[in-house]
Amino acid sequence: MTGPVSVALERDERVLCIRLARPKANIVDREMTAALEQAFGNVAGMSQLKAVLLGSEGAHFSFGASVEEHLPEQCADMLKGFHRLIMNIVACPVPVLVAVNGQCLGGGLELAMAGHLMFASPGVKMGQPEIRLGVFAPAASSLLPLRIGQMQAEDMLLSGRSITAEAALSSGLIAAIADNPEAAAFEYYETHLAKLSASSLRLAVEAARSRFTAQARQRLAEVEALYLEKLMTHADPVEGLNAFMEKRPPTWTDK
Secondary structure, X not given: OOOOEEEEEEOOOOEEEEEEOOOOOOOEOHHHHHHHHHHHHOHHHOOOOOEXXXXXXXXXXXXXXXXXXXXXXXXXXXXXXXXXXXXHHHXXXXXXXXXXXXXXXXXXXXXXXXXXEEEEOOOOEEEOHHHHHOOOOHHHXXXXXXXXXXXXXXXXXXXXXXXXXXXXXXXXXXXXXXXXXXXXXXXXXXXXHOOOXXXXXXXXXXXXXXXXXXXXXXXXXXXHHHHHHOHHHOHHHHHHHXXXXXXXOOOOOOO
């Protein structure tokens, strides 16, 4: 079995390409989270970099995080590791250009929205379906209002519905719709970033994103505590997760 993530330097070693490499679902489990964290952790020391491209292999970006790892005996370690990765992406010192296609759901969308600019295929479906399993999405609850505003974020987070590429573009969640999102991301790089000073670009990223990063970090810590200390003490989250794995409708107790 190949690794969960492929990593390569491209464009004269100025772009670090990090691709989820477990199609078709590209489930973001602990193994993939660790591999992504290692890849993003290397960026700070690569002074020649001008961008990171976060993409995927296969027809879908990601179906989301591992449902099994959300169960009570694993969720604390899983969530803390995943949120550490999210903040590594949010605080990445160079622009993170994200190429998404197919299904981009749950933890997959949380990964994608942690980047700077997202490019999506026309048929992409983007959503946070966690509420339908009796849980909520901590990273999305923290990042989505900052990205698209409170009302549109609440629509996605509380309904669990998926939105189209056109709706994502209208909301400001994505930068562009393209038949080949990765090619569109590279075109953006060549047009706007390739000729810039790498050191100045890093400082520009810090200047533009420092407030967003601070807000995201504080909010994510608060929402993580809400998830672990309150949500997971209830019966319905466990019922919803088990029902999903057993491919049956959940029986809610409202407790």
